[in-house]
Amino acid sequence: MDFDTGSRLKEERERLRLSQRQLAALTGVTGGMISMIEQNRTSPSVATLKKILAGLGISLGDFFAGSADAGTKWHFRHEELREITPAAKLGDAGARVIFRQVGRPGSSAVQMLHETYAPGADTGPELYSHDAEEAGIVISGQVQVTVGEDTQLLTAGDGYLFNSRTPHRFHNPGPEDCVIVSACTPPTF
Numbered sequence: 001m002d003f004d005t006g007s008r009l010k011e012e013r014e015r016l017r018l019s020q021r022q023l024a025a026l027t028g029v030t031g032g033m034i035s036m037i038e039q040n041r042t043s044p045s046v047a048t049l050k051k052i053l054a055g056l057g058i059s060l061g062d063f064f065a066g067s068a069d070a071g072t073k074w075h076f077r078h079e080e081l082r083e084i085t086p087a088a089k090l091g092d093a094g095a096r097v098i099f100r101q102v103g104r105p106g107s108s109a110v111q112m113l114h115e116t117y118a119p120g121a122d123t124g125p126e127l128y129s130h131d132a133e134e135a136g137i138v139i140s141g142q143v144q145v146t147v148g149e150d151t152q153l154l155t156a157g158d159g160y161l162f163n164s165r166t167p168h169r170f171h172n173p174g175p176e177d178c179v180i181v182s183a184c185t186p187p188t189f
Contacts, residue, residue: 003083005049006040008063012056013038027055045124046097060084061101061111061187076102081114097121097170111187115180117143117172127167135161136182142174164188 013023013034020038024031029051036042037052044052046060053063064084081100102112115136127146137159144153146169147162153173154160162168164184172178 003064004040005043006038009034009052010038012053012058012063016056018056023052023055027051029055045126047124047126047128050128050130059188065104073103084113097123108187109185111184113180113182113184115170115178115182117141117170117178117180119172119175119177122171123169127169129167130164130188132164132184132186132188133162134164134182134184135159136180139179139181141172141176141178143178143180144171144173145169146171 013020018026020031020034023029024034029048033042033044033048034052037044049063050060053060061084064082081102082104084099084101096116096118098116100114100116102114113136138154138156140156142153142155144151145160147160148166148168152160170180
């Protein structure tokens with residue numbers, strides 16, 4: 001899925017009639033960074049994008065959502081899972097993190113994600129938090145999860161469950177992709 005993060009961010013900022021400088025003051029993200037994102041000269045980490053979107057009053061899911069699904073659909077093929085991550089390259093190796101959501105953002109009290117972390121990929125250098133609880137099971141590969149001050153290496157078959165208000169971070173230190181199926185309630189993307 002080709003998603004123009006920069007154009008979408010500029011559209012939302014202009015919809016609220018904010019300058020880049022005003023948005024920077026609201027979010028704590030520099031005006032230069034906002035400018036570079038809007039020009040697609042850099043890709044924001046998940047934590048940075050969440051800060052910016054909080055200033056705009058929209059969730060990650062709404063930011064990346066396309067048109068609404070028709071009817072009350074309960075089944076979704078792999079190709080119908082909606083990518084809700086920035087087209088960002090993260091981690092030391094320039095590796096991607098991909099979040100694919102089951103269903104339409106905002107249509108349920110629970111958010112199910114199919115997450116893929118390429119080798120070296122992570123959710124960003126900063127720990128982040130959000131108002132929810134989340135759980136997941138590692139399907140393949142390995143992931144280093146930091147919750148608060150505790151870091152654990154989880155491998156295929158291992159799971160996690162924590163209060164997302166505690167700052168956390170995910171990182172794939174392994175030589176292969178890590179795949180996780182996770183749930184979050186209430187939805188935060």
